[in-house]
Amino acid sequence: MQSLVLDTSGPFTTVLVISDGKLSTLSTVQDRPAEHLHQQIASCLDDVSLRPQDLSRIAVVIGPGSWTGLNIGVTTAKTLSQVLEIPLVPIRTLDALTIHCAPRVWGIMHAGRHRCYYAVYTESSKSEMDVLPINAVIEQIDSETPPVGIIEYGETFSHHFTNHQHYQTTDRLSPEALMTAADETPALEGESVKLLTPAYLQPSHVERDASL
Amino acid sequence: MLILGIDTSCDDTGVAIVDSGQWILSNVIASQHAAHERFGGVVPVIAAREHTSKISFILESALSQAGKSFSDLDAVAVSHHQGLMLALVVGVSAAKSIALACDIPLIGIHHLEGHIYSNYIGRSDILKFPFLCLTVAGGHTLLLKVLSHGNYELLGHTRDDAAGEVLDKVARHLNLGVPGGAAIERLALNGNPSAYGFPRPLINRSDGEFSFSGLKTAVIAAIDRNPNLNQADLCASLQQAIVDLLVTKTMLIAERHNLHQITLAGGVALNQTLRNALQYAAQQRGYDFFTPQQDLCMDNGAMIATAAYYLYKERGADSLDIDTLANAPLGIMNIRYRHDSKYQ
The missing domain is CATH 3.30.420.40 (ATPase, nucleotide binding domain)
Incomplete structure (x- = not known):
């Protein structure tokens, strides 16, 4: 089975090809996905002598993350899935972020305007992702005993966690995490692929201001 | 020559299939007026989100109205220059994906060239x-x-x-x-x-x-x-x-x-x-x-596919990494954006 995995959620654009559970090629560039994502996909497929028709699944990071990056990644994955008639695996950013972390961990990332996306992962379950002001999230994290792990996508909030031993930050989702997430997440087919939109979770700032 | 044209330059998601720049087999336009109405104008981030959520359905309906499938297409054209940047990238991503998956030429069109060619549909001899x-x-x-x-x-x-x-x-x-x-x-x-x-x-x-x-x-x-x-x-x-x-x-x-x-x-x-x-x-x-007839005046995919038919003969295909620009020079004469006058 050949899977293509796309991540355009952050400053790095990552393309992977997985062949029968093993990573066959990887490309990560810090560049504008609007221009280069498709050439990057074509080069990755060339590297392993595959044609697009040989793919059996496409996985894509659906967010949260860069608004435009996600629009590009999700549109690309949806269209490839539609043309090639193959299933699409929607990976949530925080799922991939926390995948190889210690059992109880908070995955967090910047949601703009001092707000924070977060989800709590334990060995057996994960909480639904939500958005709160960063101070409210820190309050909840501090009330946990024993202390929990925190992993942030980006480093916007690092200055809030200087006293936390178990805080770590990353600027990209690792290939291993993307592979595991692509493997563990149920795939979508048919109409549900066409209905897929990025997991922005919160409305745009324009809509938020309008509703205040 | 069957060309699928995509335009997502502003608040209309347009996809059309045009045969040889002459015969429109389908021309589907999804307007986003309802999404923008309460703001009194087009909001770029919302336009981009609406394009992303609708594009697969618009592609499907353009193909089914034309009675064609992706494998029948000879080329895919998209407006990649001039418009709202956030909105343009959605159509460009879809077009590049089709070009990649079907292994057909990708033709980038300046949005204004599309409008010029909207008059050319069915009138190339006049x-x-x-x-x-x-x-x-x-x-x-x-x-x-x-x-x-x-x-x-x-x-x-x-x-x-x-x-x-x-x-x-x-x-x-x-x-x-x-x-x-x-x-x-x-x-x-x-x-x-x-x-x-x-x-x-x-x-x-x-x-x-x-x-x-x-x-x-x-x-x-x-x-x-x-x-x-x-x-x-x-x-x-x-x-x-x-x-x-x-x-x-x-x-x-x-x-x-x-x-x-x-x-x-x-x-x-x-x-x-x-x-x-x-x-x-x-x-x-x-x-x-x-x-042009009414549905060809507003932003649409048919004008893009028509322009692509004629311009492909002149300029050939584009590569998969064509850029997307909000303001771009137009045509061979390089009519260009300048800060003090919009086109020159």
Whole structure:
């Protein structure tokens, strides 16, 4: 089975090809996905002598993350899935972020305007992702005993966690995490692929201001 | 040659399938008016989200209306230049994915070239180079001499706002909803076009330059001075001022450059008063006047697919890493964006 995995959620654009559970090629560039994502996909497929028709699944990071990056990644994955008639695996950013972390961990990332996306992962379950002001999230994290792990996508909030031993930050989702997430997440087919939109979770700032 | 054309440059998701630049097999346009209505204008981030959520369905319905599948396509075309950046990238991502998955040529089209070619559909044997094209929309007002495929000369343009911008902003000031141009046209039907003597900037200048910002300010100031004024009269007077400006300048340039075929394109070309006025003025001088059918005036995929058919022969295919630009030079003459005048 050949899977293509796309991540355009952050400053790095990552393309992977997985062949029968093993990573066959990887490309990560810090560049504008609007221009280069498709050439990057074509080069990755060339590297392993595959044609697009040989793919059996496409996985894509659906967010949260860069608004435009996600629009590009999700549109690309949806269209490839539609043309090639193959299933699409929607990976949530925080799922991939926390995948190889210690059992109880908070995955967090910047949601703009001092707000924070977060989800709590334990060995057996994960909480639904939500958005709160960063101070409210820190309050909840501090009330946990024993202390929990925190992993942030980006480093916007690092200055809030200087006293936390178990805080770590990353600027990209690792290939291993993307592979595991692509493997563990149920795939979508048919109409549900066409209905897929990025997991922005919160409305745009324009809509938020309008509703205040 | 079967080309699928995509346009997501602003708030319409347009996908069409056109055979050899002549026969439209399908032309599907999904407007986002409802999503933007409460903001009084197009919000780029929302436009991008709407394109992303609808694009698969629009592609599917364009193919099924044409009775075709992806494997029947010979090329895919997309407007990648000129428009809202956030919105353009969605159509470009979809087009590149189709080109990659179907292994067919990708053809990038300047959005304004699409509008020029909207007049070419089904008229390739009547319309002869060079001809004059007046493009009037929410973001553009310009007069181009179309010399040959992909080769244009700029003969006139707006110094500031586009004509459609004036209609949109006045409509918003009157709370008429979107699209503003259509609402103003409806009200104007029952109004007196001479009720208000709005300014007609630069109308006596003997060149192709337009200016609409002063007109916009004058109309909005008139509304603010007297909120109870007759809206129908105001809309009719505004519409007349815009029509006078566009007709006068277009005829001036057509005469000066000896261009006997005049085409009108862009969203404002939907305005029946403007169509009639240009038709009449052209007839008086013995010129031919052409304008596209209604669904080809607004942003659509058919004009992109048609432009691609002719321009592919001239320029060939593009690579998968073509860029996406909000403002881009147009055509072989490199008509270019400049900070002090929009096109030159």
